[in-house]
Amino acid sequence: MGQNSSQGGKMTTPVRVIVIGAGNRGDNYSHYASIHPERVKVVGVADPRKFARTKLQQQHKVVDENIFEDWPSVIEREKFADAVLICTPDRLHKEPAVAFAQKGYHILLEKPMATTAEDCRAIVEACTQSGVILSVGHVLRYDPLIHMIKELIDAGVIGDVMHIQHFEPVGFYHFAHSFVRGNWRNEAESSFSLLAKSCHDIDLIHHWAGARRCLKVSSFGSVSHFRKKHKPTGAGDRCLDCAIEKDCPYSARKIYLDRVKQGHTGWPVSVICQSSDPDIESVTKALKTGPYGRCVYECDNDVCSNQVVNMEFEGGLTAAFSMVAFTEEICNRKTTIYGSKVGVCRGETTTPT
Ligand SMILES: NC(=O)c1ccc[n+]([C@@H]2O[C@H](COP(=O)([O-])OP(=O)(O)OC[C@H]3O[C@@H](n4cnc5c(N)ncnc54)[C@H](O)[C@@H]3O)[C@@H](O)[C@H]2O)c1
Known part of the structure; x- marks a missing residue:
């Protein structure tokens, strides 16, 4: 990859990556840089959610000028890394993948590559034309x-x-x-x-x-x-207000609140709060007001x-x-x-x- 070379199988210069989408997967992948700093260095982060980008900025000591609120702002800058990790939501894969390929970045693109065959072809074409490496996150x-x-x-x-x-x-x-x-x-x-x-x-x-x-x-x-028709009699619209929640395997209280009470703050608890440090208070608030507290028979x-x-x-x-x-x-x-x-x-x- 570009100026990164290897001697006897060992990297002499770490691959410089920008994390595009600092959610669950962006966090997971960039953790590799903490374990193997000789191989990978996170040099930029883009995410609209402040807490998410700040978490990765602090973990990887990224300079302020390389922190962005969205991926197009990274494109506007001169190329300053070897590769991008595109970890944005499913419907936001094609545009950044094509744009970063055209800018000459190698790409690790999360699965699914895109949501239509046409978009997949456009990504492959852009990467082929630019001669960059495209790897899709089929981690298995x-x-x-x-x-x-x-x-x-x-x-x-x-x-x-x-x-x-x-x-x-x-x-x-x-x-x-x-x-x-x-x-x-x-x-x-x-x-x-x-x-x-x-x-x-x-x-x-x-x-x-x-x-x-x-x-x-x-x-x-x-x-x-x-589906709504399977909603048990007496069930509430939110698990924290539900009279029969104790008997429901899908109870959000069991899935999230009981876990955080036991000190478990990783997935799936980590996903539901708008903070990098979930606790009983923030999880309770998320279940009272957010999508993860809804009855599973009352969702869209x-x-x-x-x-x-x-x-x-x-x-x-x-x-x-x-x-x-x-x-x-x-x-x-x-x-x-x-x-x-x-x-x-x-x-x-x-x-x-
Ligand atoms: N390889 C696997 O096994 C695996 C597992 C789970 C998810 N995924 C895939 O990874 C992708 C991300 O999933 P996730 O669980 O990390 O979701 P997530 O919601 O935790 O993270 C997505 C992040 O993208 C950010 N984002 C949204 N718009 C952006 C923009 N314009 N610029 C920059 N960042 C933006 C969001 O704020 C969010 O932090 C999805 O496509 C998902 O399907 C892959």
Whole structure:
């Protein structure tokens, strides 16, 4: 990357990055710079939320002049880093990706790459024309188990791959948090849940299928449970005022308030307050007034809570994928791959993506 060089596999100059979107993912990725300062240095941050950009500014000692309220302000400046980490909401990926590519920045772009195929093509074209590296945040590709499955397949250990069965248990409170009350609940504001949540999984099935093209797809899903008609009798509109909240698995009191009382301030608690240091008071306020305190049967959600995808690839390889919200396990994916040698590759990943 540009002027960054490596000697014997070791970076001699850290890659200078600007974090575009200092929310949950921007924070996660830039944490790598704290662990490996010899490899990565955060030299700029852009985010409209003051508390979010200030947190990263302080953590990485970024000079004031490199702190921005939005991504276009970074574009207006002369290029001052090697790469950008684009961690903005789903519908705000294409514009910054194209603009930063044209400016000559290498890019780590969060998944989903974009919400339409047309926008994905525009991003690829801009990166190709500028000759910059584009990497999309399909982080599961780097999971050791996923990698091992691919190595075993490529080494022919199970013969030709005949069938891939892959299951993603999203987790009941994870689903309620992100896809009923939270940022990915509504397709018009973000994207459909198969793209928002399971693009990792569809990507993995393609990864394991290798060079074979997918020829046929069928898919069905539904917004099965989280609807007004399933609201239990006697339930309130907000969990903190609800008479039957104690018996509800989706109780916001249990998901957020009980956690913060036990000293847990990480995800999902960290996401719901407009502060970098959530406490009982700020979490209570968020549940009384904000989206995360709403009854799960009274939200403006429209994304599927369970979906199946069947795929047929060249050569007859078939794949079956299921995504289900109503599980105790969170993202503990299960995969079984059947091969012509009557061999089986089996794996369980615990990466929470
Ligand atoms: N790779 C994964 O496994 C994974 C996991 C979760 C989320 N994601 C994806 O990462 C992206 C970010 O998700 P998140 O959970 O961090 O969301 P988030 O809401 O916590 O963070 C997004 C940040 O972007 C900022 N932002 C909005 N407009 C901006 C602008 N004009 N300029 C600069 N910043 C702006 C917001 O203020 C916010 O802080 C999403 O596309 C999401 O789908 C990927």
